[in-house]
Amino acid sequence: MWSGDSTTTPAELARAVEEAALDLLCITDHSTIKGALRLKGELSCRVVVGQEQRTPDGELIGLFLSEPIPAGCRSAREAALAVRGQGGIVYVPHPFDPMRRHLRPGVLEELAREGLLDVIEGLNAKTSLGSLNQAAVGAGERLGVRLGAGSDAHVPEALGAAYVEVAPFEGPAGFLAALSSGRLVGHHFDPPRPWRARVVPSTGD
Numbered sequence: 001m002w003s004g005d006s007t008t009t010p011a012e013l014a015r016a017v018e019e020a021a022l023d024l025l026c027i028t029d030h031s032t033i034k035g036a037l038r039l040k041g042e043l044s045c046r047v048v049v050g051q052e053q054r055t056p057d058g059e060l061i062g063l064f065l066s067e068p069i070p071a072g073c074r075s076a077r078e079a080a081l082a083v084r085g086q087g088g089i090v091y092v093p094h095p096f097d098p099m100r101r102h103l104r105p106g107v108l109e110e111l112a113r114e115g116l117l118d119v120i121e122g123l124n125a126k127t128s129l130g131s132l133n134q135a136a137v138g139a140g141e142r143l144g145v146r147l148g149a150g151s152d153a154h155v156p157e158a159l160g161a162a163y164v165e166v167a168p169f170e171g172p173a174g175f176l177a178a179l180s181s182g183r184l185v186g187h188h189f190d191p192p193r194p195w196r197a198r199v200v201p202s203t204g205d
Helices: 010-020 034-039 076-085 107-113 130-143 171-180
Strands: 024-027 046-055 058-063 089-092 119-124 146-150 162-165 183-186
Touching (some): 024 034, 034 046, 076 089, 076 107, 089 107, 089 171, 119 183, 130 146, 146 171, 146 183
Parallel strands (some): 024 046, 089 119, 119 146
Antiparallel strands (some): 146 162, 162 183
């Protein structure tokens, strides 16, 4: 509920984590890390603090953050530098999905050339066409970048629809090393959301 496109409450998220039996959750609200910081010690799994940030070039995610990505980034490169500046990992979600704000053509290559690209999402559960996820896998292999997976869960029921099976790890460097031999698991999950009257607690932000 800290993100502008979701109303999932902390209690709903906690139940969903237990039902999906997740060991680790990357919380990547849009434009803020406040929810992730609050939930870091409240869930039954480990939490990686992240943020999804929109730039004029499209969206990217920072993981292992201690500070938010600045809202005024003028490019994906600037946002990536802000992530790297605090020791974080640059993760590109849904890179070829035309229904989402994916990076504009050529930006993946530019980030990779500058060594500013850590992970490409090879499996996004909200991406309906398998060919688009396959294109992402191909881009990761072509650019020599590790592959990730995300449920892109905007509702509790979607949590765990896609994930990566990895060996135990510690910290950002261990995360990247584990992804090198990780296995992408999941399926498409994006059912229509029925309208319902709903009041969620204020985040105070």
